[in-house]
Amino acid sequence: MLFKVMKVEHLLASIDGSYLHFNRVDRYADFPGADANDGAQLQHDRPGNAGARFQKTPHFSAADYYDRARRRTYACCFSLDNSDHIWSEYANGSEHGKVCLVFHFGRLRAHLNQTLEPARATLMYGSMRCQQFFSVNYGVVSYIDWANHKANDEHLLNPVAYTYLKDLRYSAERELRV
Structure with missing residues (x-):
């Protein structure tokens, strides 16, 4: 099970608009003290x-590539636990209170994969139909000593x-994260 604490008004907007909200990882500001390094290369x-x-673009580095990828990455975040921590840190400042949504991960994953399947999904740019190119990744976050950790010792990371x-x-x- 996955847990997402959110403001009631955000839940109502999601229901009205039939969407699950994803944030750009380089713009997280959910609460004071949110991780400014979220999604950034170490x-x-x-x-x-x-x-x-x-080789063909020597003025462009892997660091540039990672920064660009971060600006293009969106995530929807869930907790693995319905904990006091998520209730105290998230959805503060709501006029109408907080709510916790509980998701069955397997069903959520299956629904998102089906929705974004290239044969079924349509991506429109104005009136032009484009090939659907989005990919969905799922993973549990690993917590590291961000200030001292090095991950690219042997090879560059995805x-x-x-x-x-x-x-x-x-x-x-x-x-x-999804």
Whole structure:
């Protein structure tokens, strides 16, 4: 089971609009003290990433690629636990209170995969029909010592990997991301 605490007004907007809200990971500001490094390449990875250049585009580094990928990555976050922590940290400041949605992960994953299946999904840009190119990743966040951790010792990471790394101080979230 997955748990998502949210403001009642956000739940009503989601129901009215028939959507599940995803945030850009480089713009999280859910609460004071939100992780400014969310989804970012690790500071000890950055020098190696900056030194790795693309053969056909030498002015563009792997660090640039990771920064661009972060700006294009959206996530919907859930907790693995219905804990006091998520109730105290999330959905504060609501005029109408808080609510906790409980999701069955397998059903949520199946529904999202089916909805975004390229043969079924339609992506429109104005009146132009485009090929659906979105991908959905699911994963449990790993909590690390962000200030000291280095992940690219042997090879460069898939940019999605940084989306699932957070500083140890956020470990009480016990987060799963879509």
